[in-house]
Amino acid sequence: EPISITVGTVSVITGLISYYGLHNYFWGSSRVEGTVNVTALQLDFEKNIFGQHLAKQVIIKAVPRFLSNENPKKPLALSLHGWTGTGKNYISQILVNNIYSEYMRKKCVRTIVATLHFPHASHIQEYKDQLQTLVRSSVSDCERSIFIFDEIDKMHPGLIDAIKPFLDYYDHIDGVSYRKAIFIFLSNAGGEKITELSLKFWRAGRDREEIKLSDVEKDVYLSAFNKKDSGYWHSSLIDKNLIDVFVPFFPMEFRHVKMCVKAELERRGHDADEEITIAIAKDMTYYPSGEKVYSVKGCKTVSTKLDLFL
Numbered sequence: 001e002p003i004s005i006t007v008g009t010v011s012v013i014t015g016l017i018s019y020y021g022l023h024n025y026f027w028g029s030s031r032v033e034g035t036v037n038v039t040a041l042q043l044d045f046e047k048n049i050f051g052q053h054l055a056k057q058v059i060i061k062a063v064p065r066f067l068s069n070e071n072p073k074k075p076l077a078l079s080l081h082g083w084t085g086t087g088k089n090y091i092s093q094i095l096v097n098n099i100y101s102e103y104m105r106k107k108c109v110r111t112i113v114a115t116l117h118f119p120h121a122s123h124i125q126e127y128k129d130q131l132q133t134l135v136r137s138s139v140s141d142c143e144r145s146i147f148i149f150d151e152i153d154k155m156h157p158g159l160i161d162a163i164k165p166f167l168d169y170y171d172h173i174d175g176v177s178y179r180k181a182i183f184i185f186l187s188n189a190g191g192e193k194i195t196e197l198s199l200k201f202w203r204a205g206r207d208r209e210e211i212k213l214s215d216v217e218k219d220v221y222l223s224a225f226n227k228k229d230s231g232y233w234h235s236s237l238i239d240k241n242l243i244d245v246f247v248p249f250f251p252m253e254f255r256h257v258k259m260c261v262k263a264e265l266e267r268r269g270h271d272a273d274e275e276i277t278i279a280i281a282k283d284m285t286y287y288p289s290g291e292k293v294y295s296v297k298g299c300k301t302v303s304t305k306l307d308l309f310l
């Protein structure tokens, strides 16, 4: 009798440890996969993303609402536009990290880089098939799949239209529903228009945070749609209004570059030394040539520059 109690107790304890161990391994202590904690996301954005008031606002409004909707009418499609190094990839990574654990990201998040995955114009039909297969198999496996299409402006025209049926208002296609998926497109197209508007505000001494989405969204999607030889050129995704929001990313000013340097220093466990911060921010190139307001590479080379200064 005493032995059987001991064996029973041990097996219950082992079972509990194993269950909670695995549970925490896969889901973290309080995480529900495929959902997002708005407060945590907001904090993450405030701490890490600088100079992008509209991107933060739009994503925080659109994504949690979409994820909590059990019956969306179509997938969510966000198109992020702006100059290089302004945070389009970075914000997408922070977002997916808030939605899925590392384990689930492998299953549910797909990143497609136009120049890497689809380099040759002559293979476009083959690429279209590959793209459709990728979306179909990922959503069959994980209904809340997230697709990040990087460098959409460098994609061969017409290729992205292969995924049009998946972004549309269909209930099912061949037994698979795509309505809970999220598509995020990243592009430099429209960057000039966003810079133009930002400069206008800067020259007038106005705060760029006064810029509203409606001041810039139309210019951005028209630039993308009309940019010849680029991925969105006359694309039916735009023409048929399948992209829900075009999100502008503003060029990075000196003060934003300083914030990027400080954040990077802190990430590496250093004090945010003002002298080093200014030296690195000054070492970046700024445009336009006269006023030198915006960093040519945004915050993109901050990390490499830091290696040289430390």
Ligand SMILES: Nc1ncnc2c1ncn2[C@@H]1O[C@H](COP(=O)(O)OP(=O)(O)OP(=O)(O)O)[C@@H](O)[C@H]1O
Pocket: 048, 049, 050, 051, 052, 082, 083, 084, 085, 086, 087, 088, 089, 090, 091, 186, 187, 188, 260, 298, 299, 300, 301
């Ligand atoms: N707005 C920002 N706030 C904080 N850090 C930023 C921001 N933008 C860029 N960074 C820093 O610069 C790095 C590169 O940025 P990111 O790859 O997101 O640029 P991107 O806009 O996607 O550029 P590209 O169009 O060239 O792909 C990030 O990993 C991050 O460290």
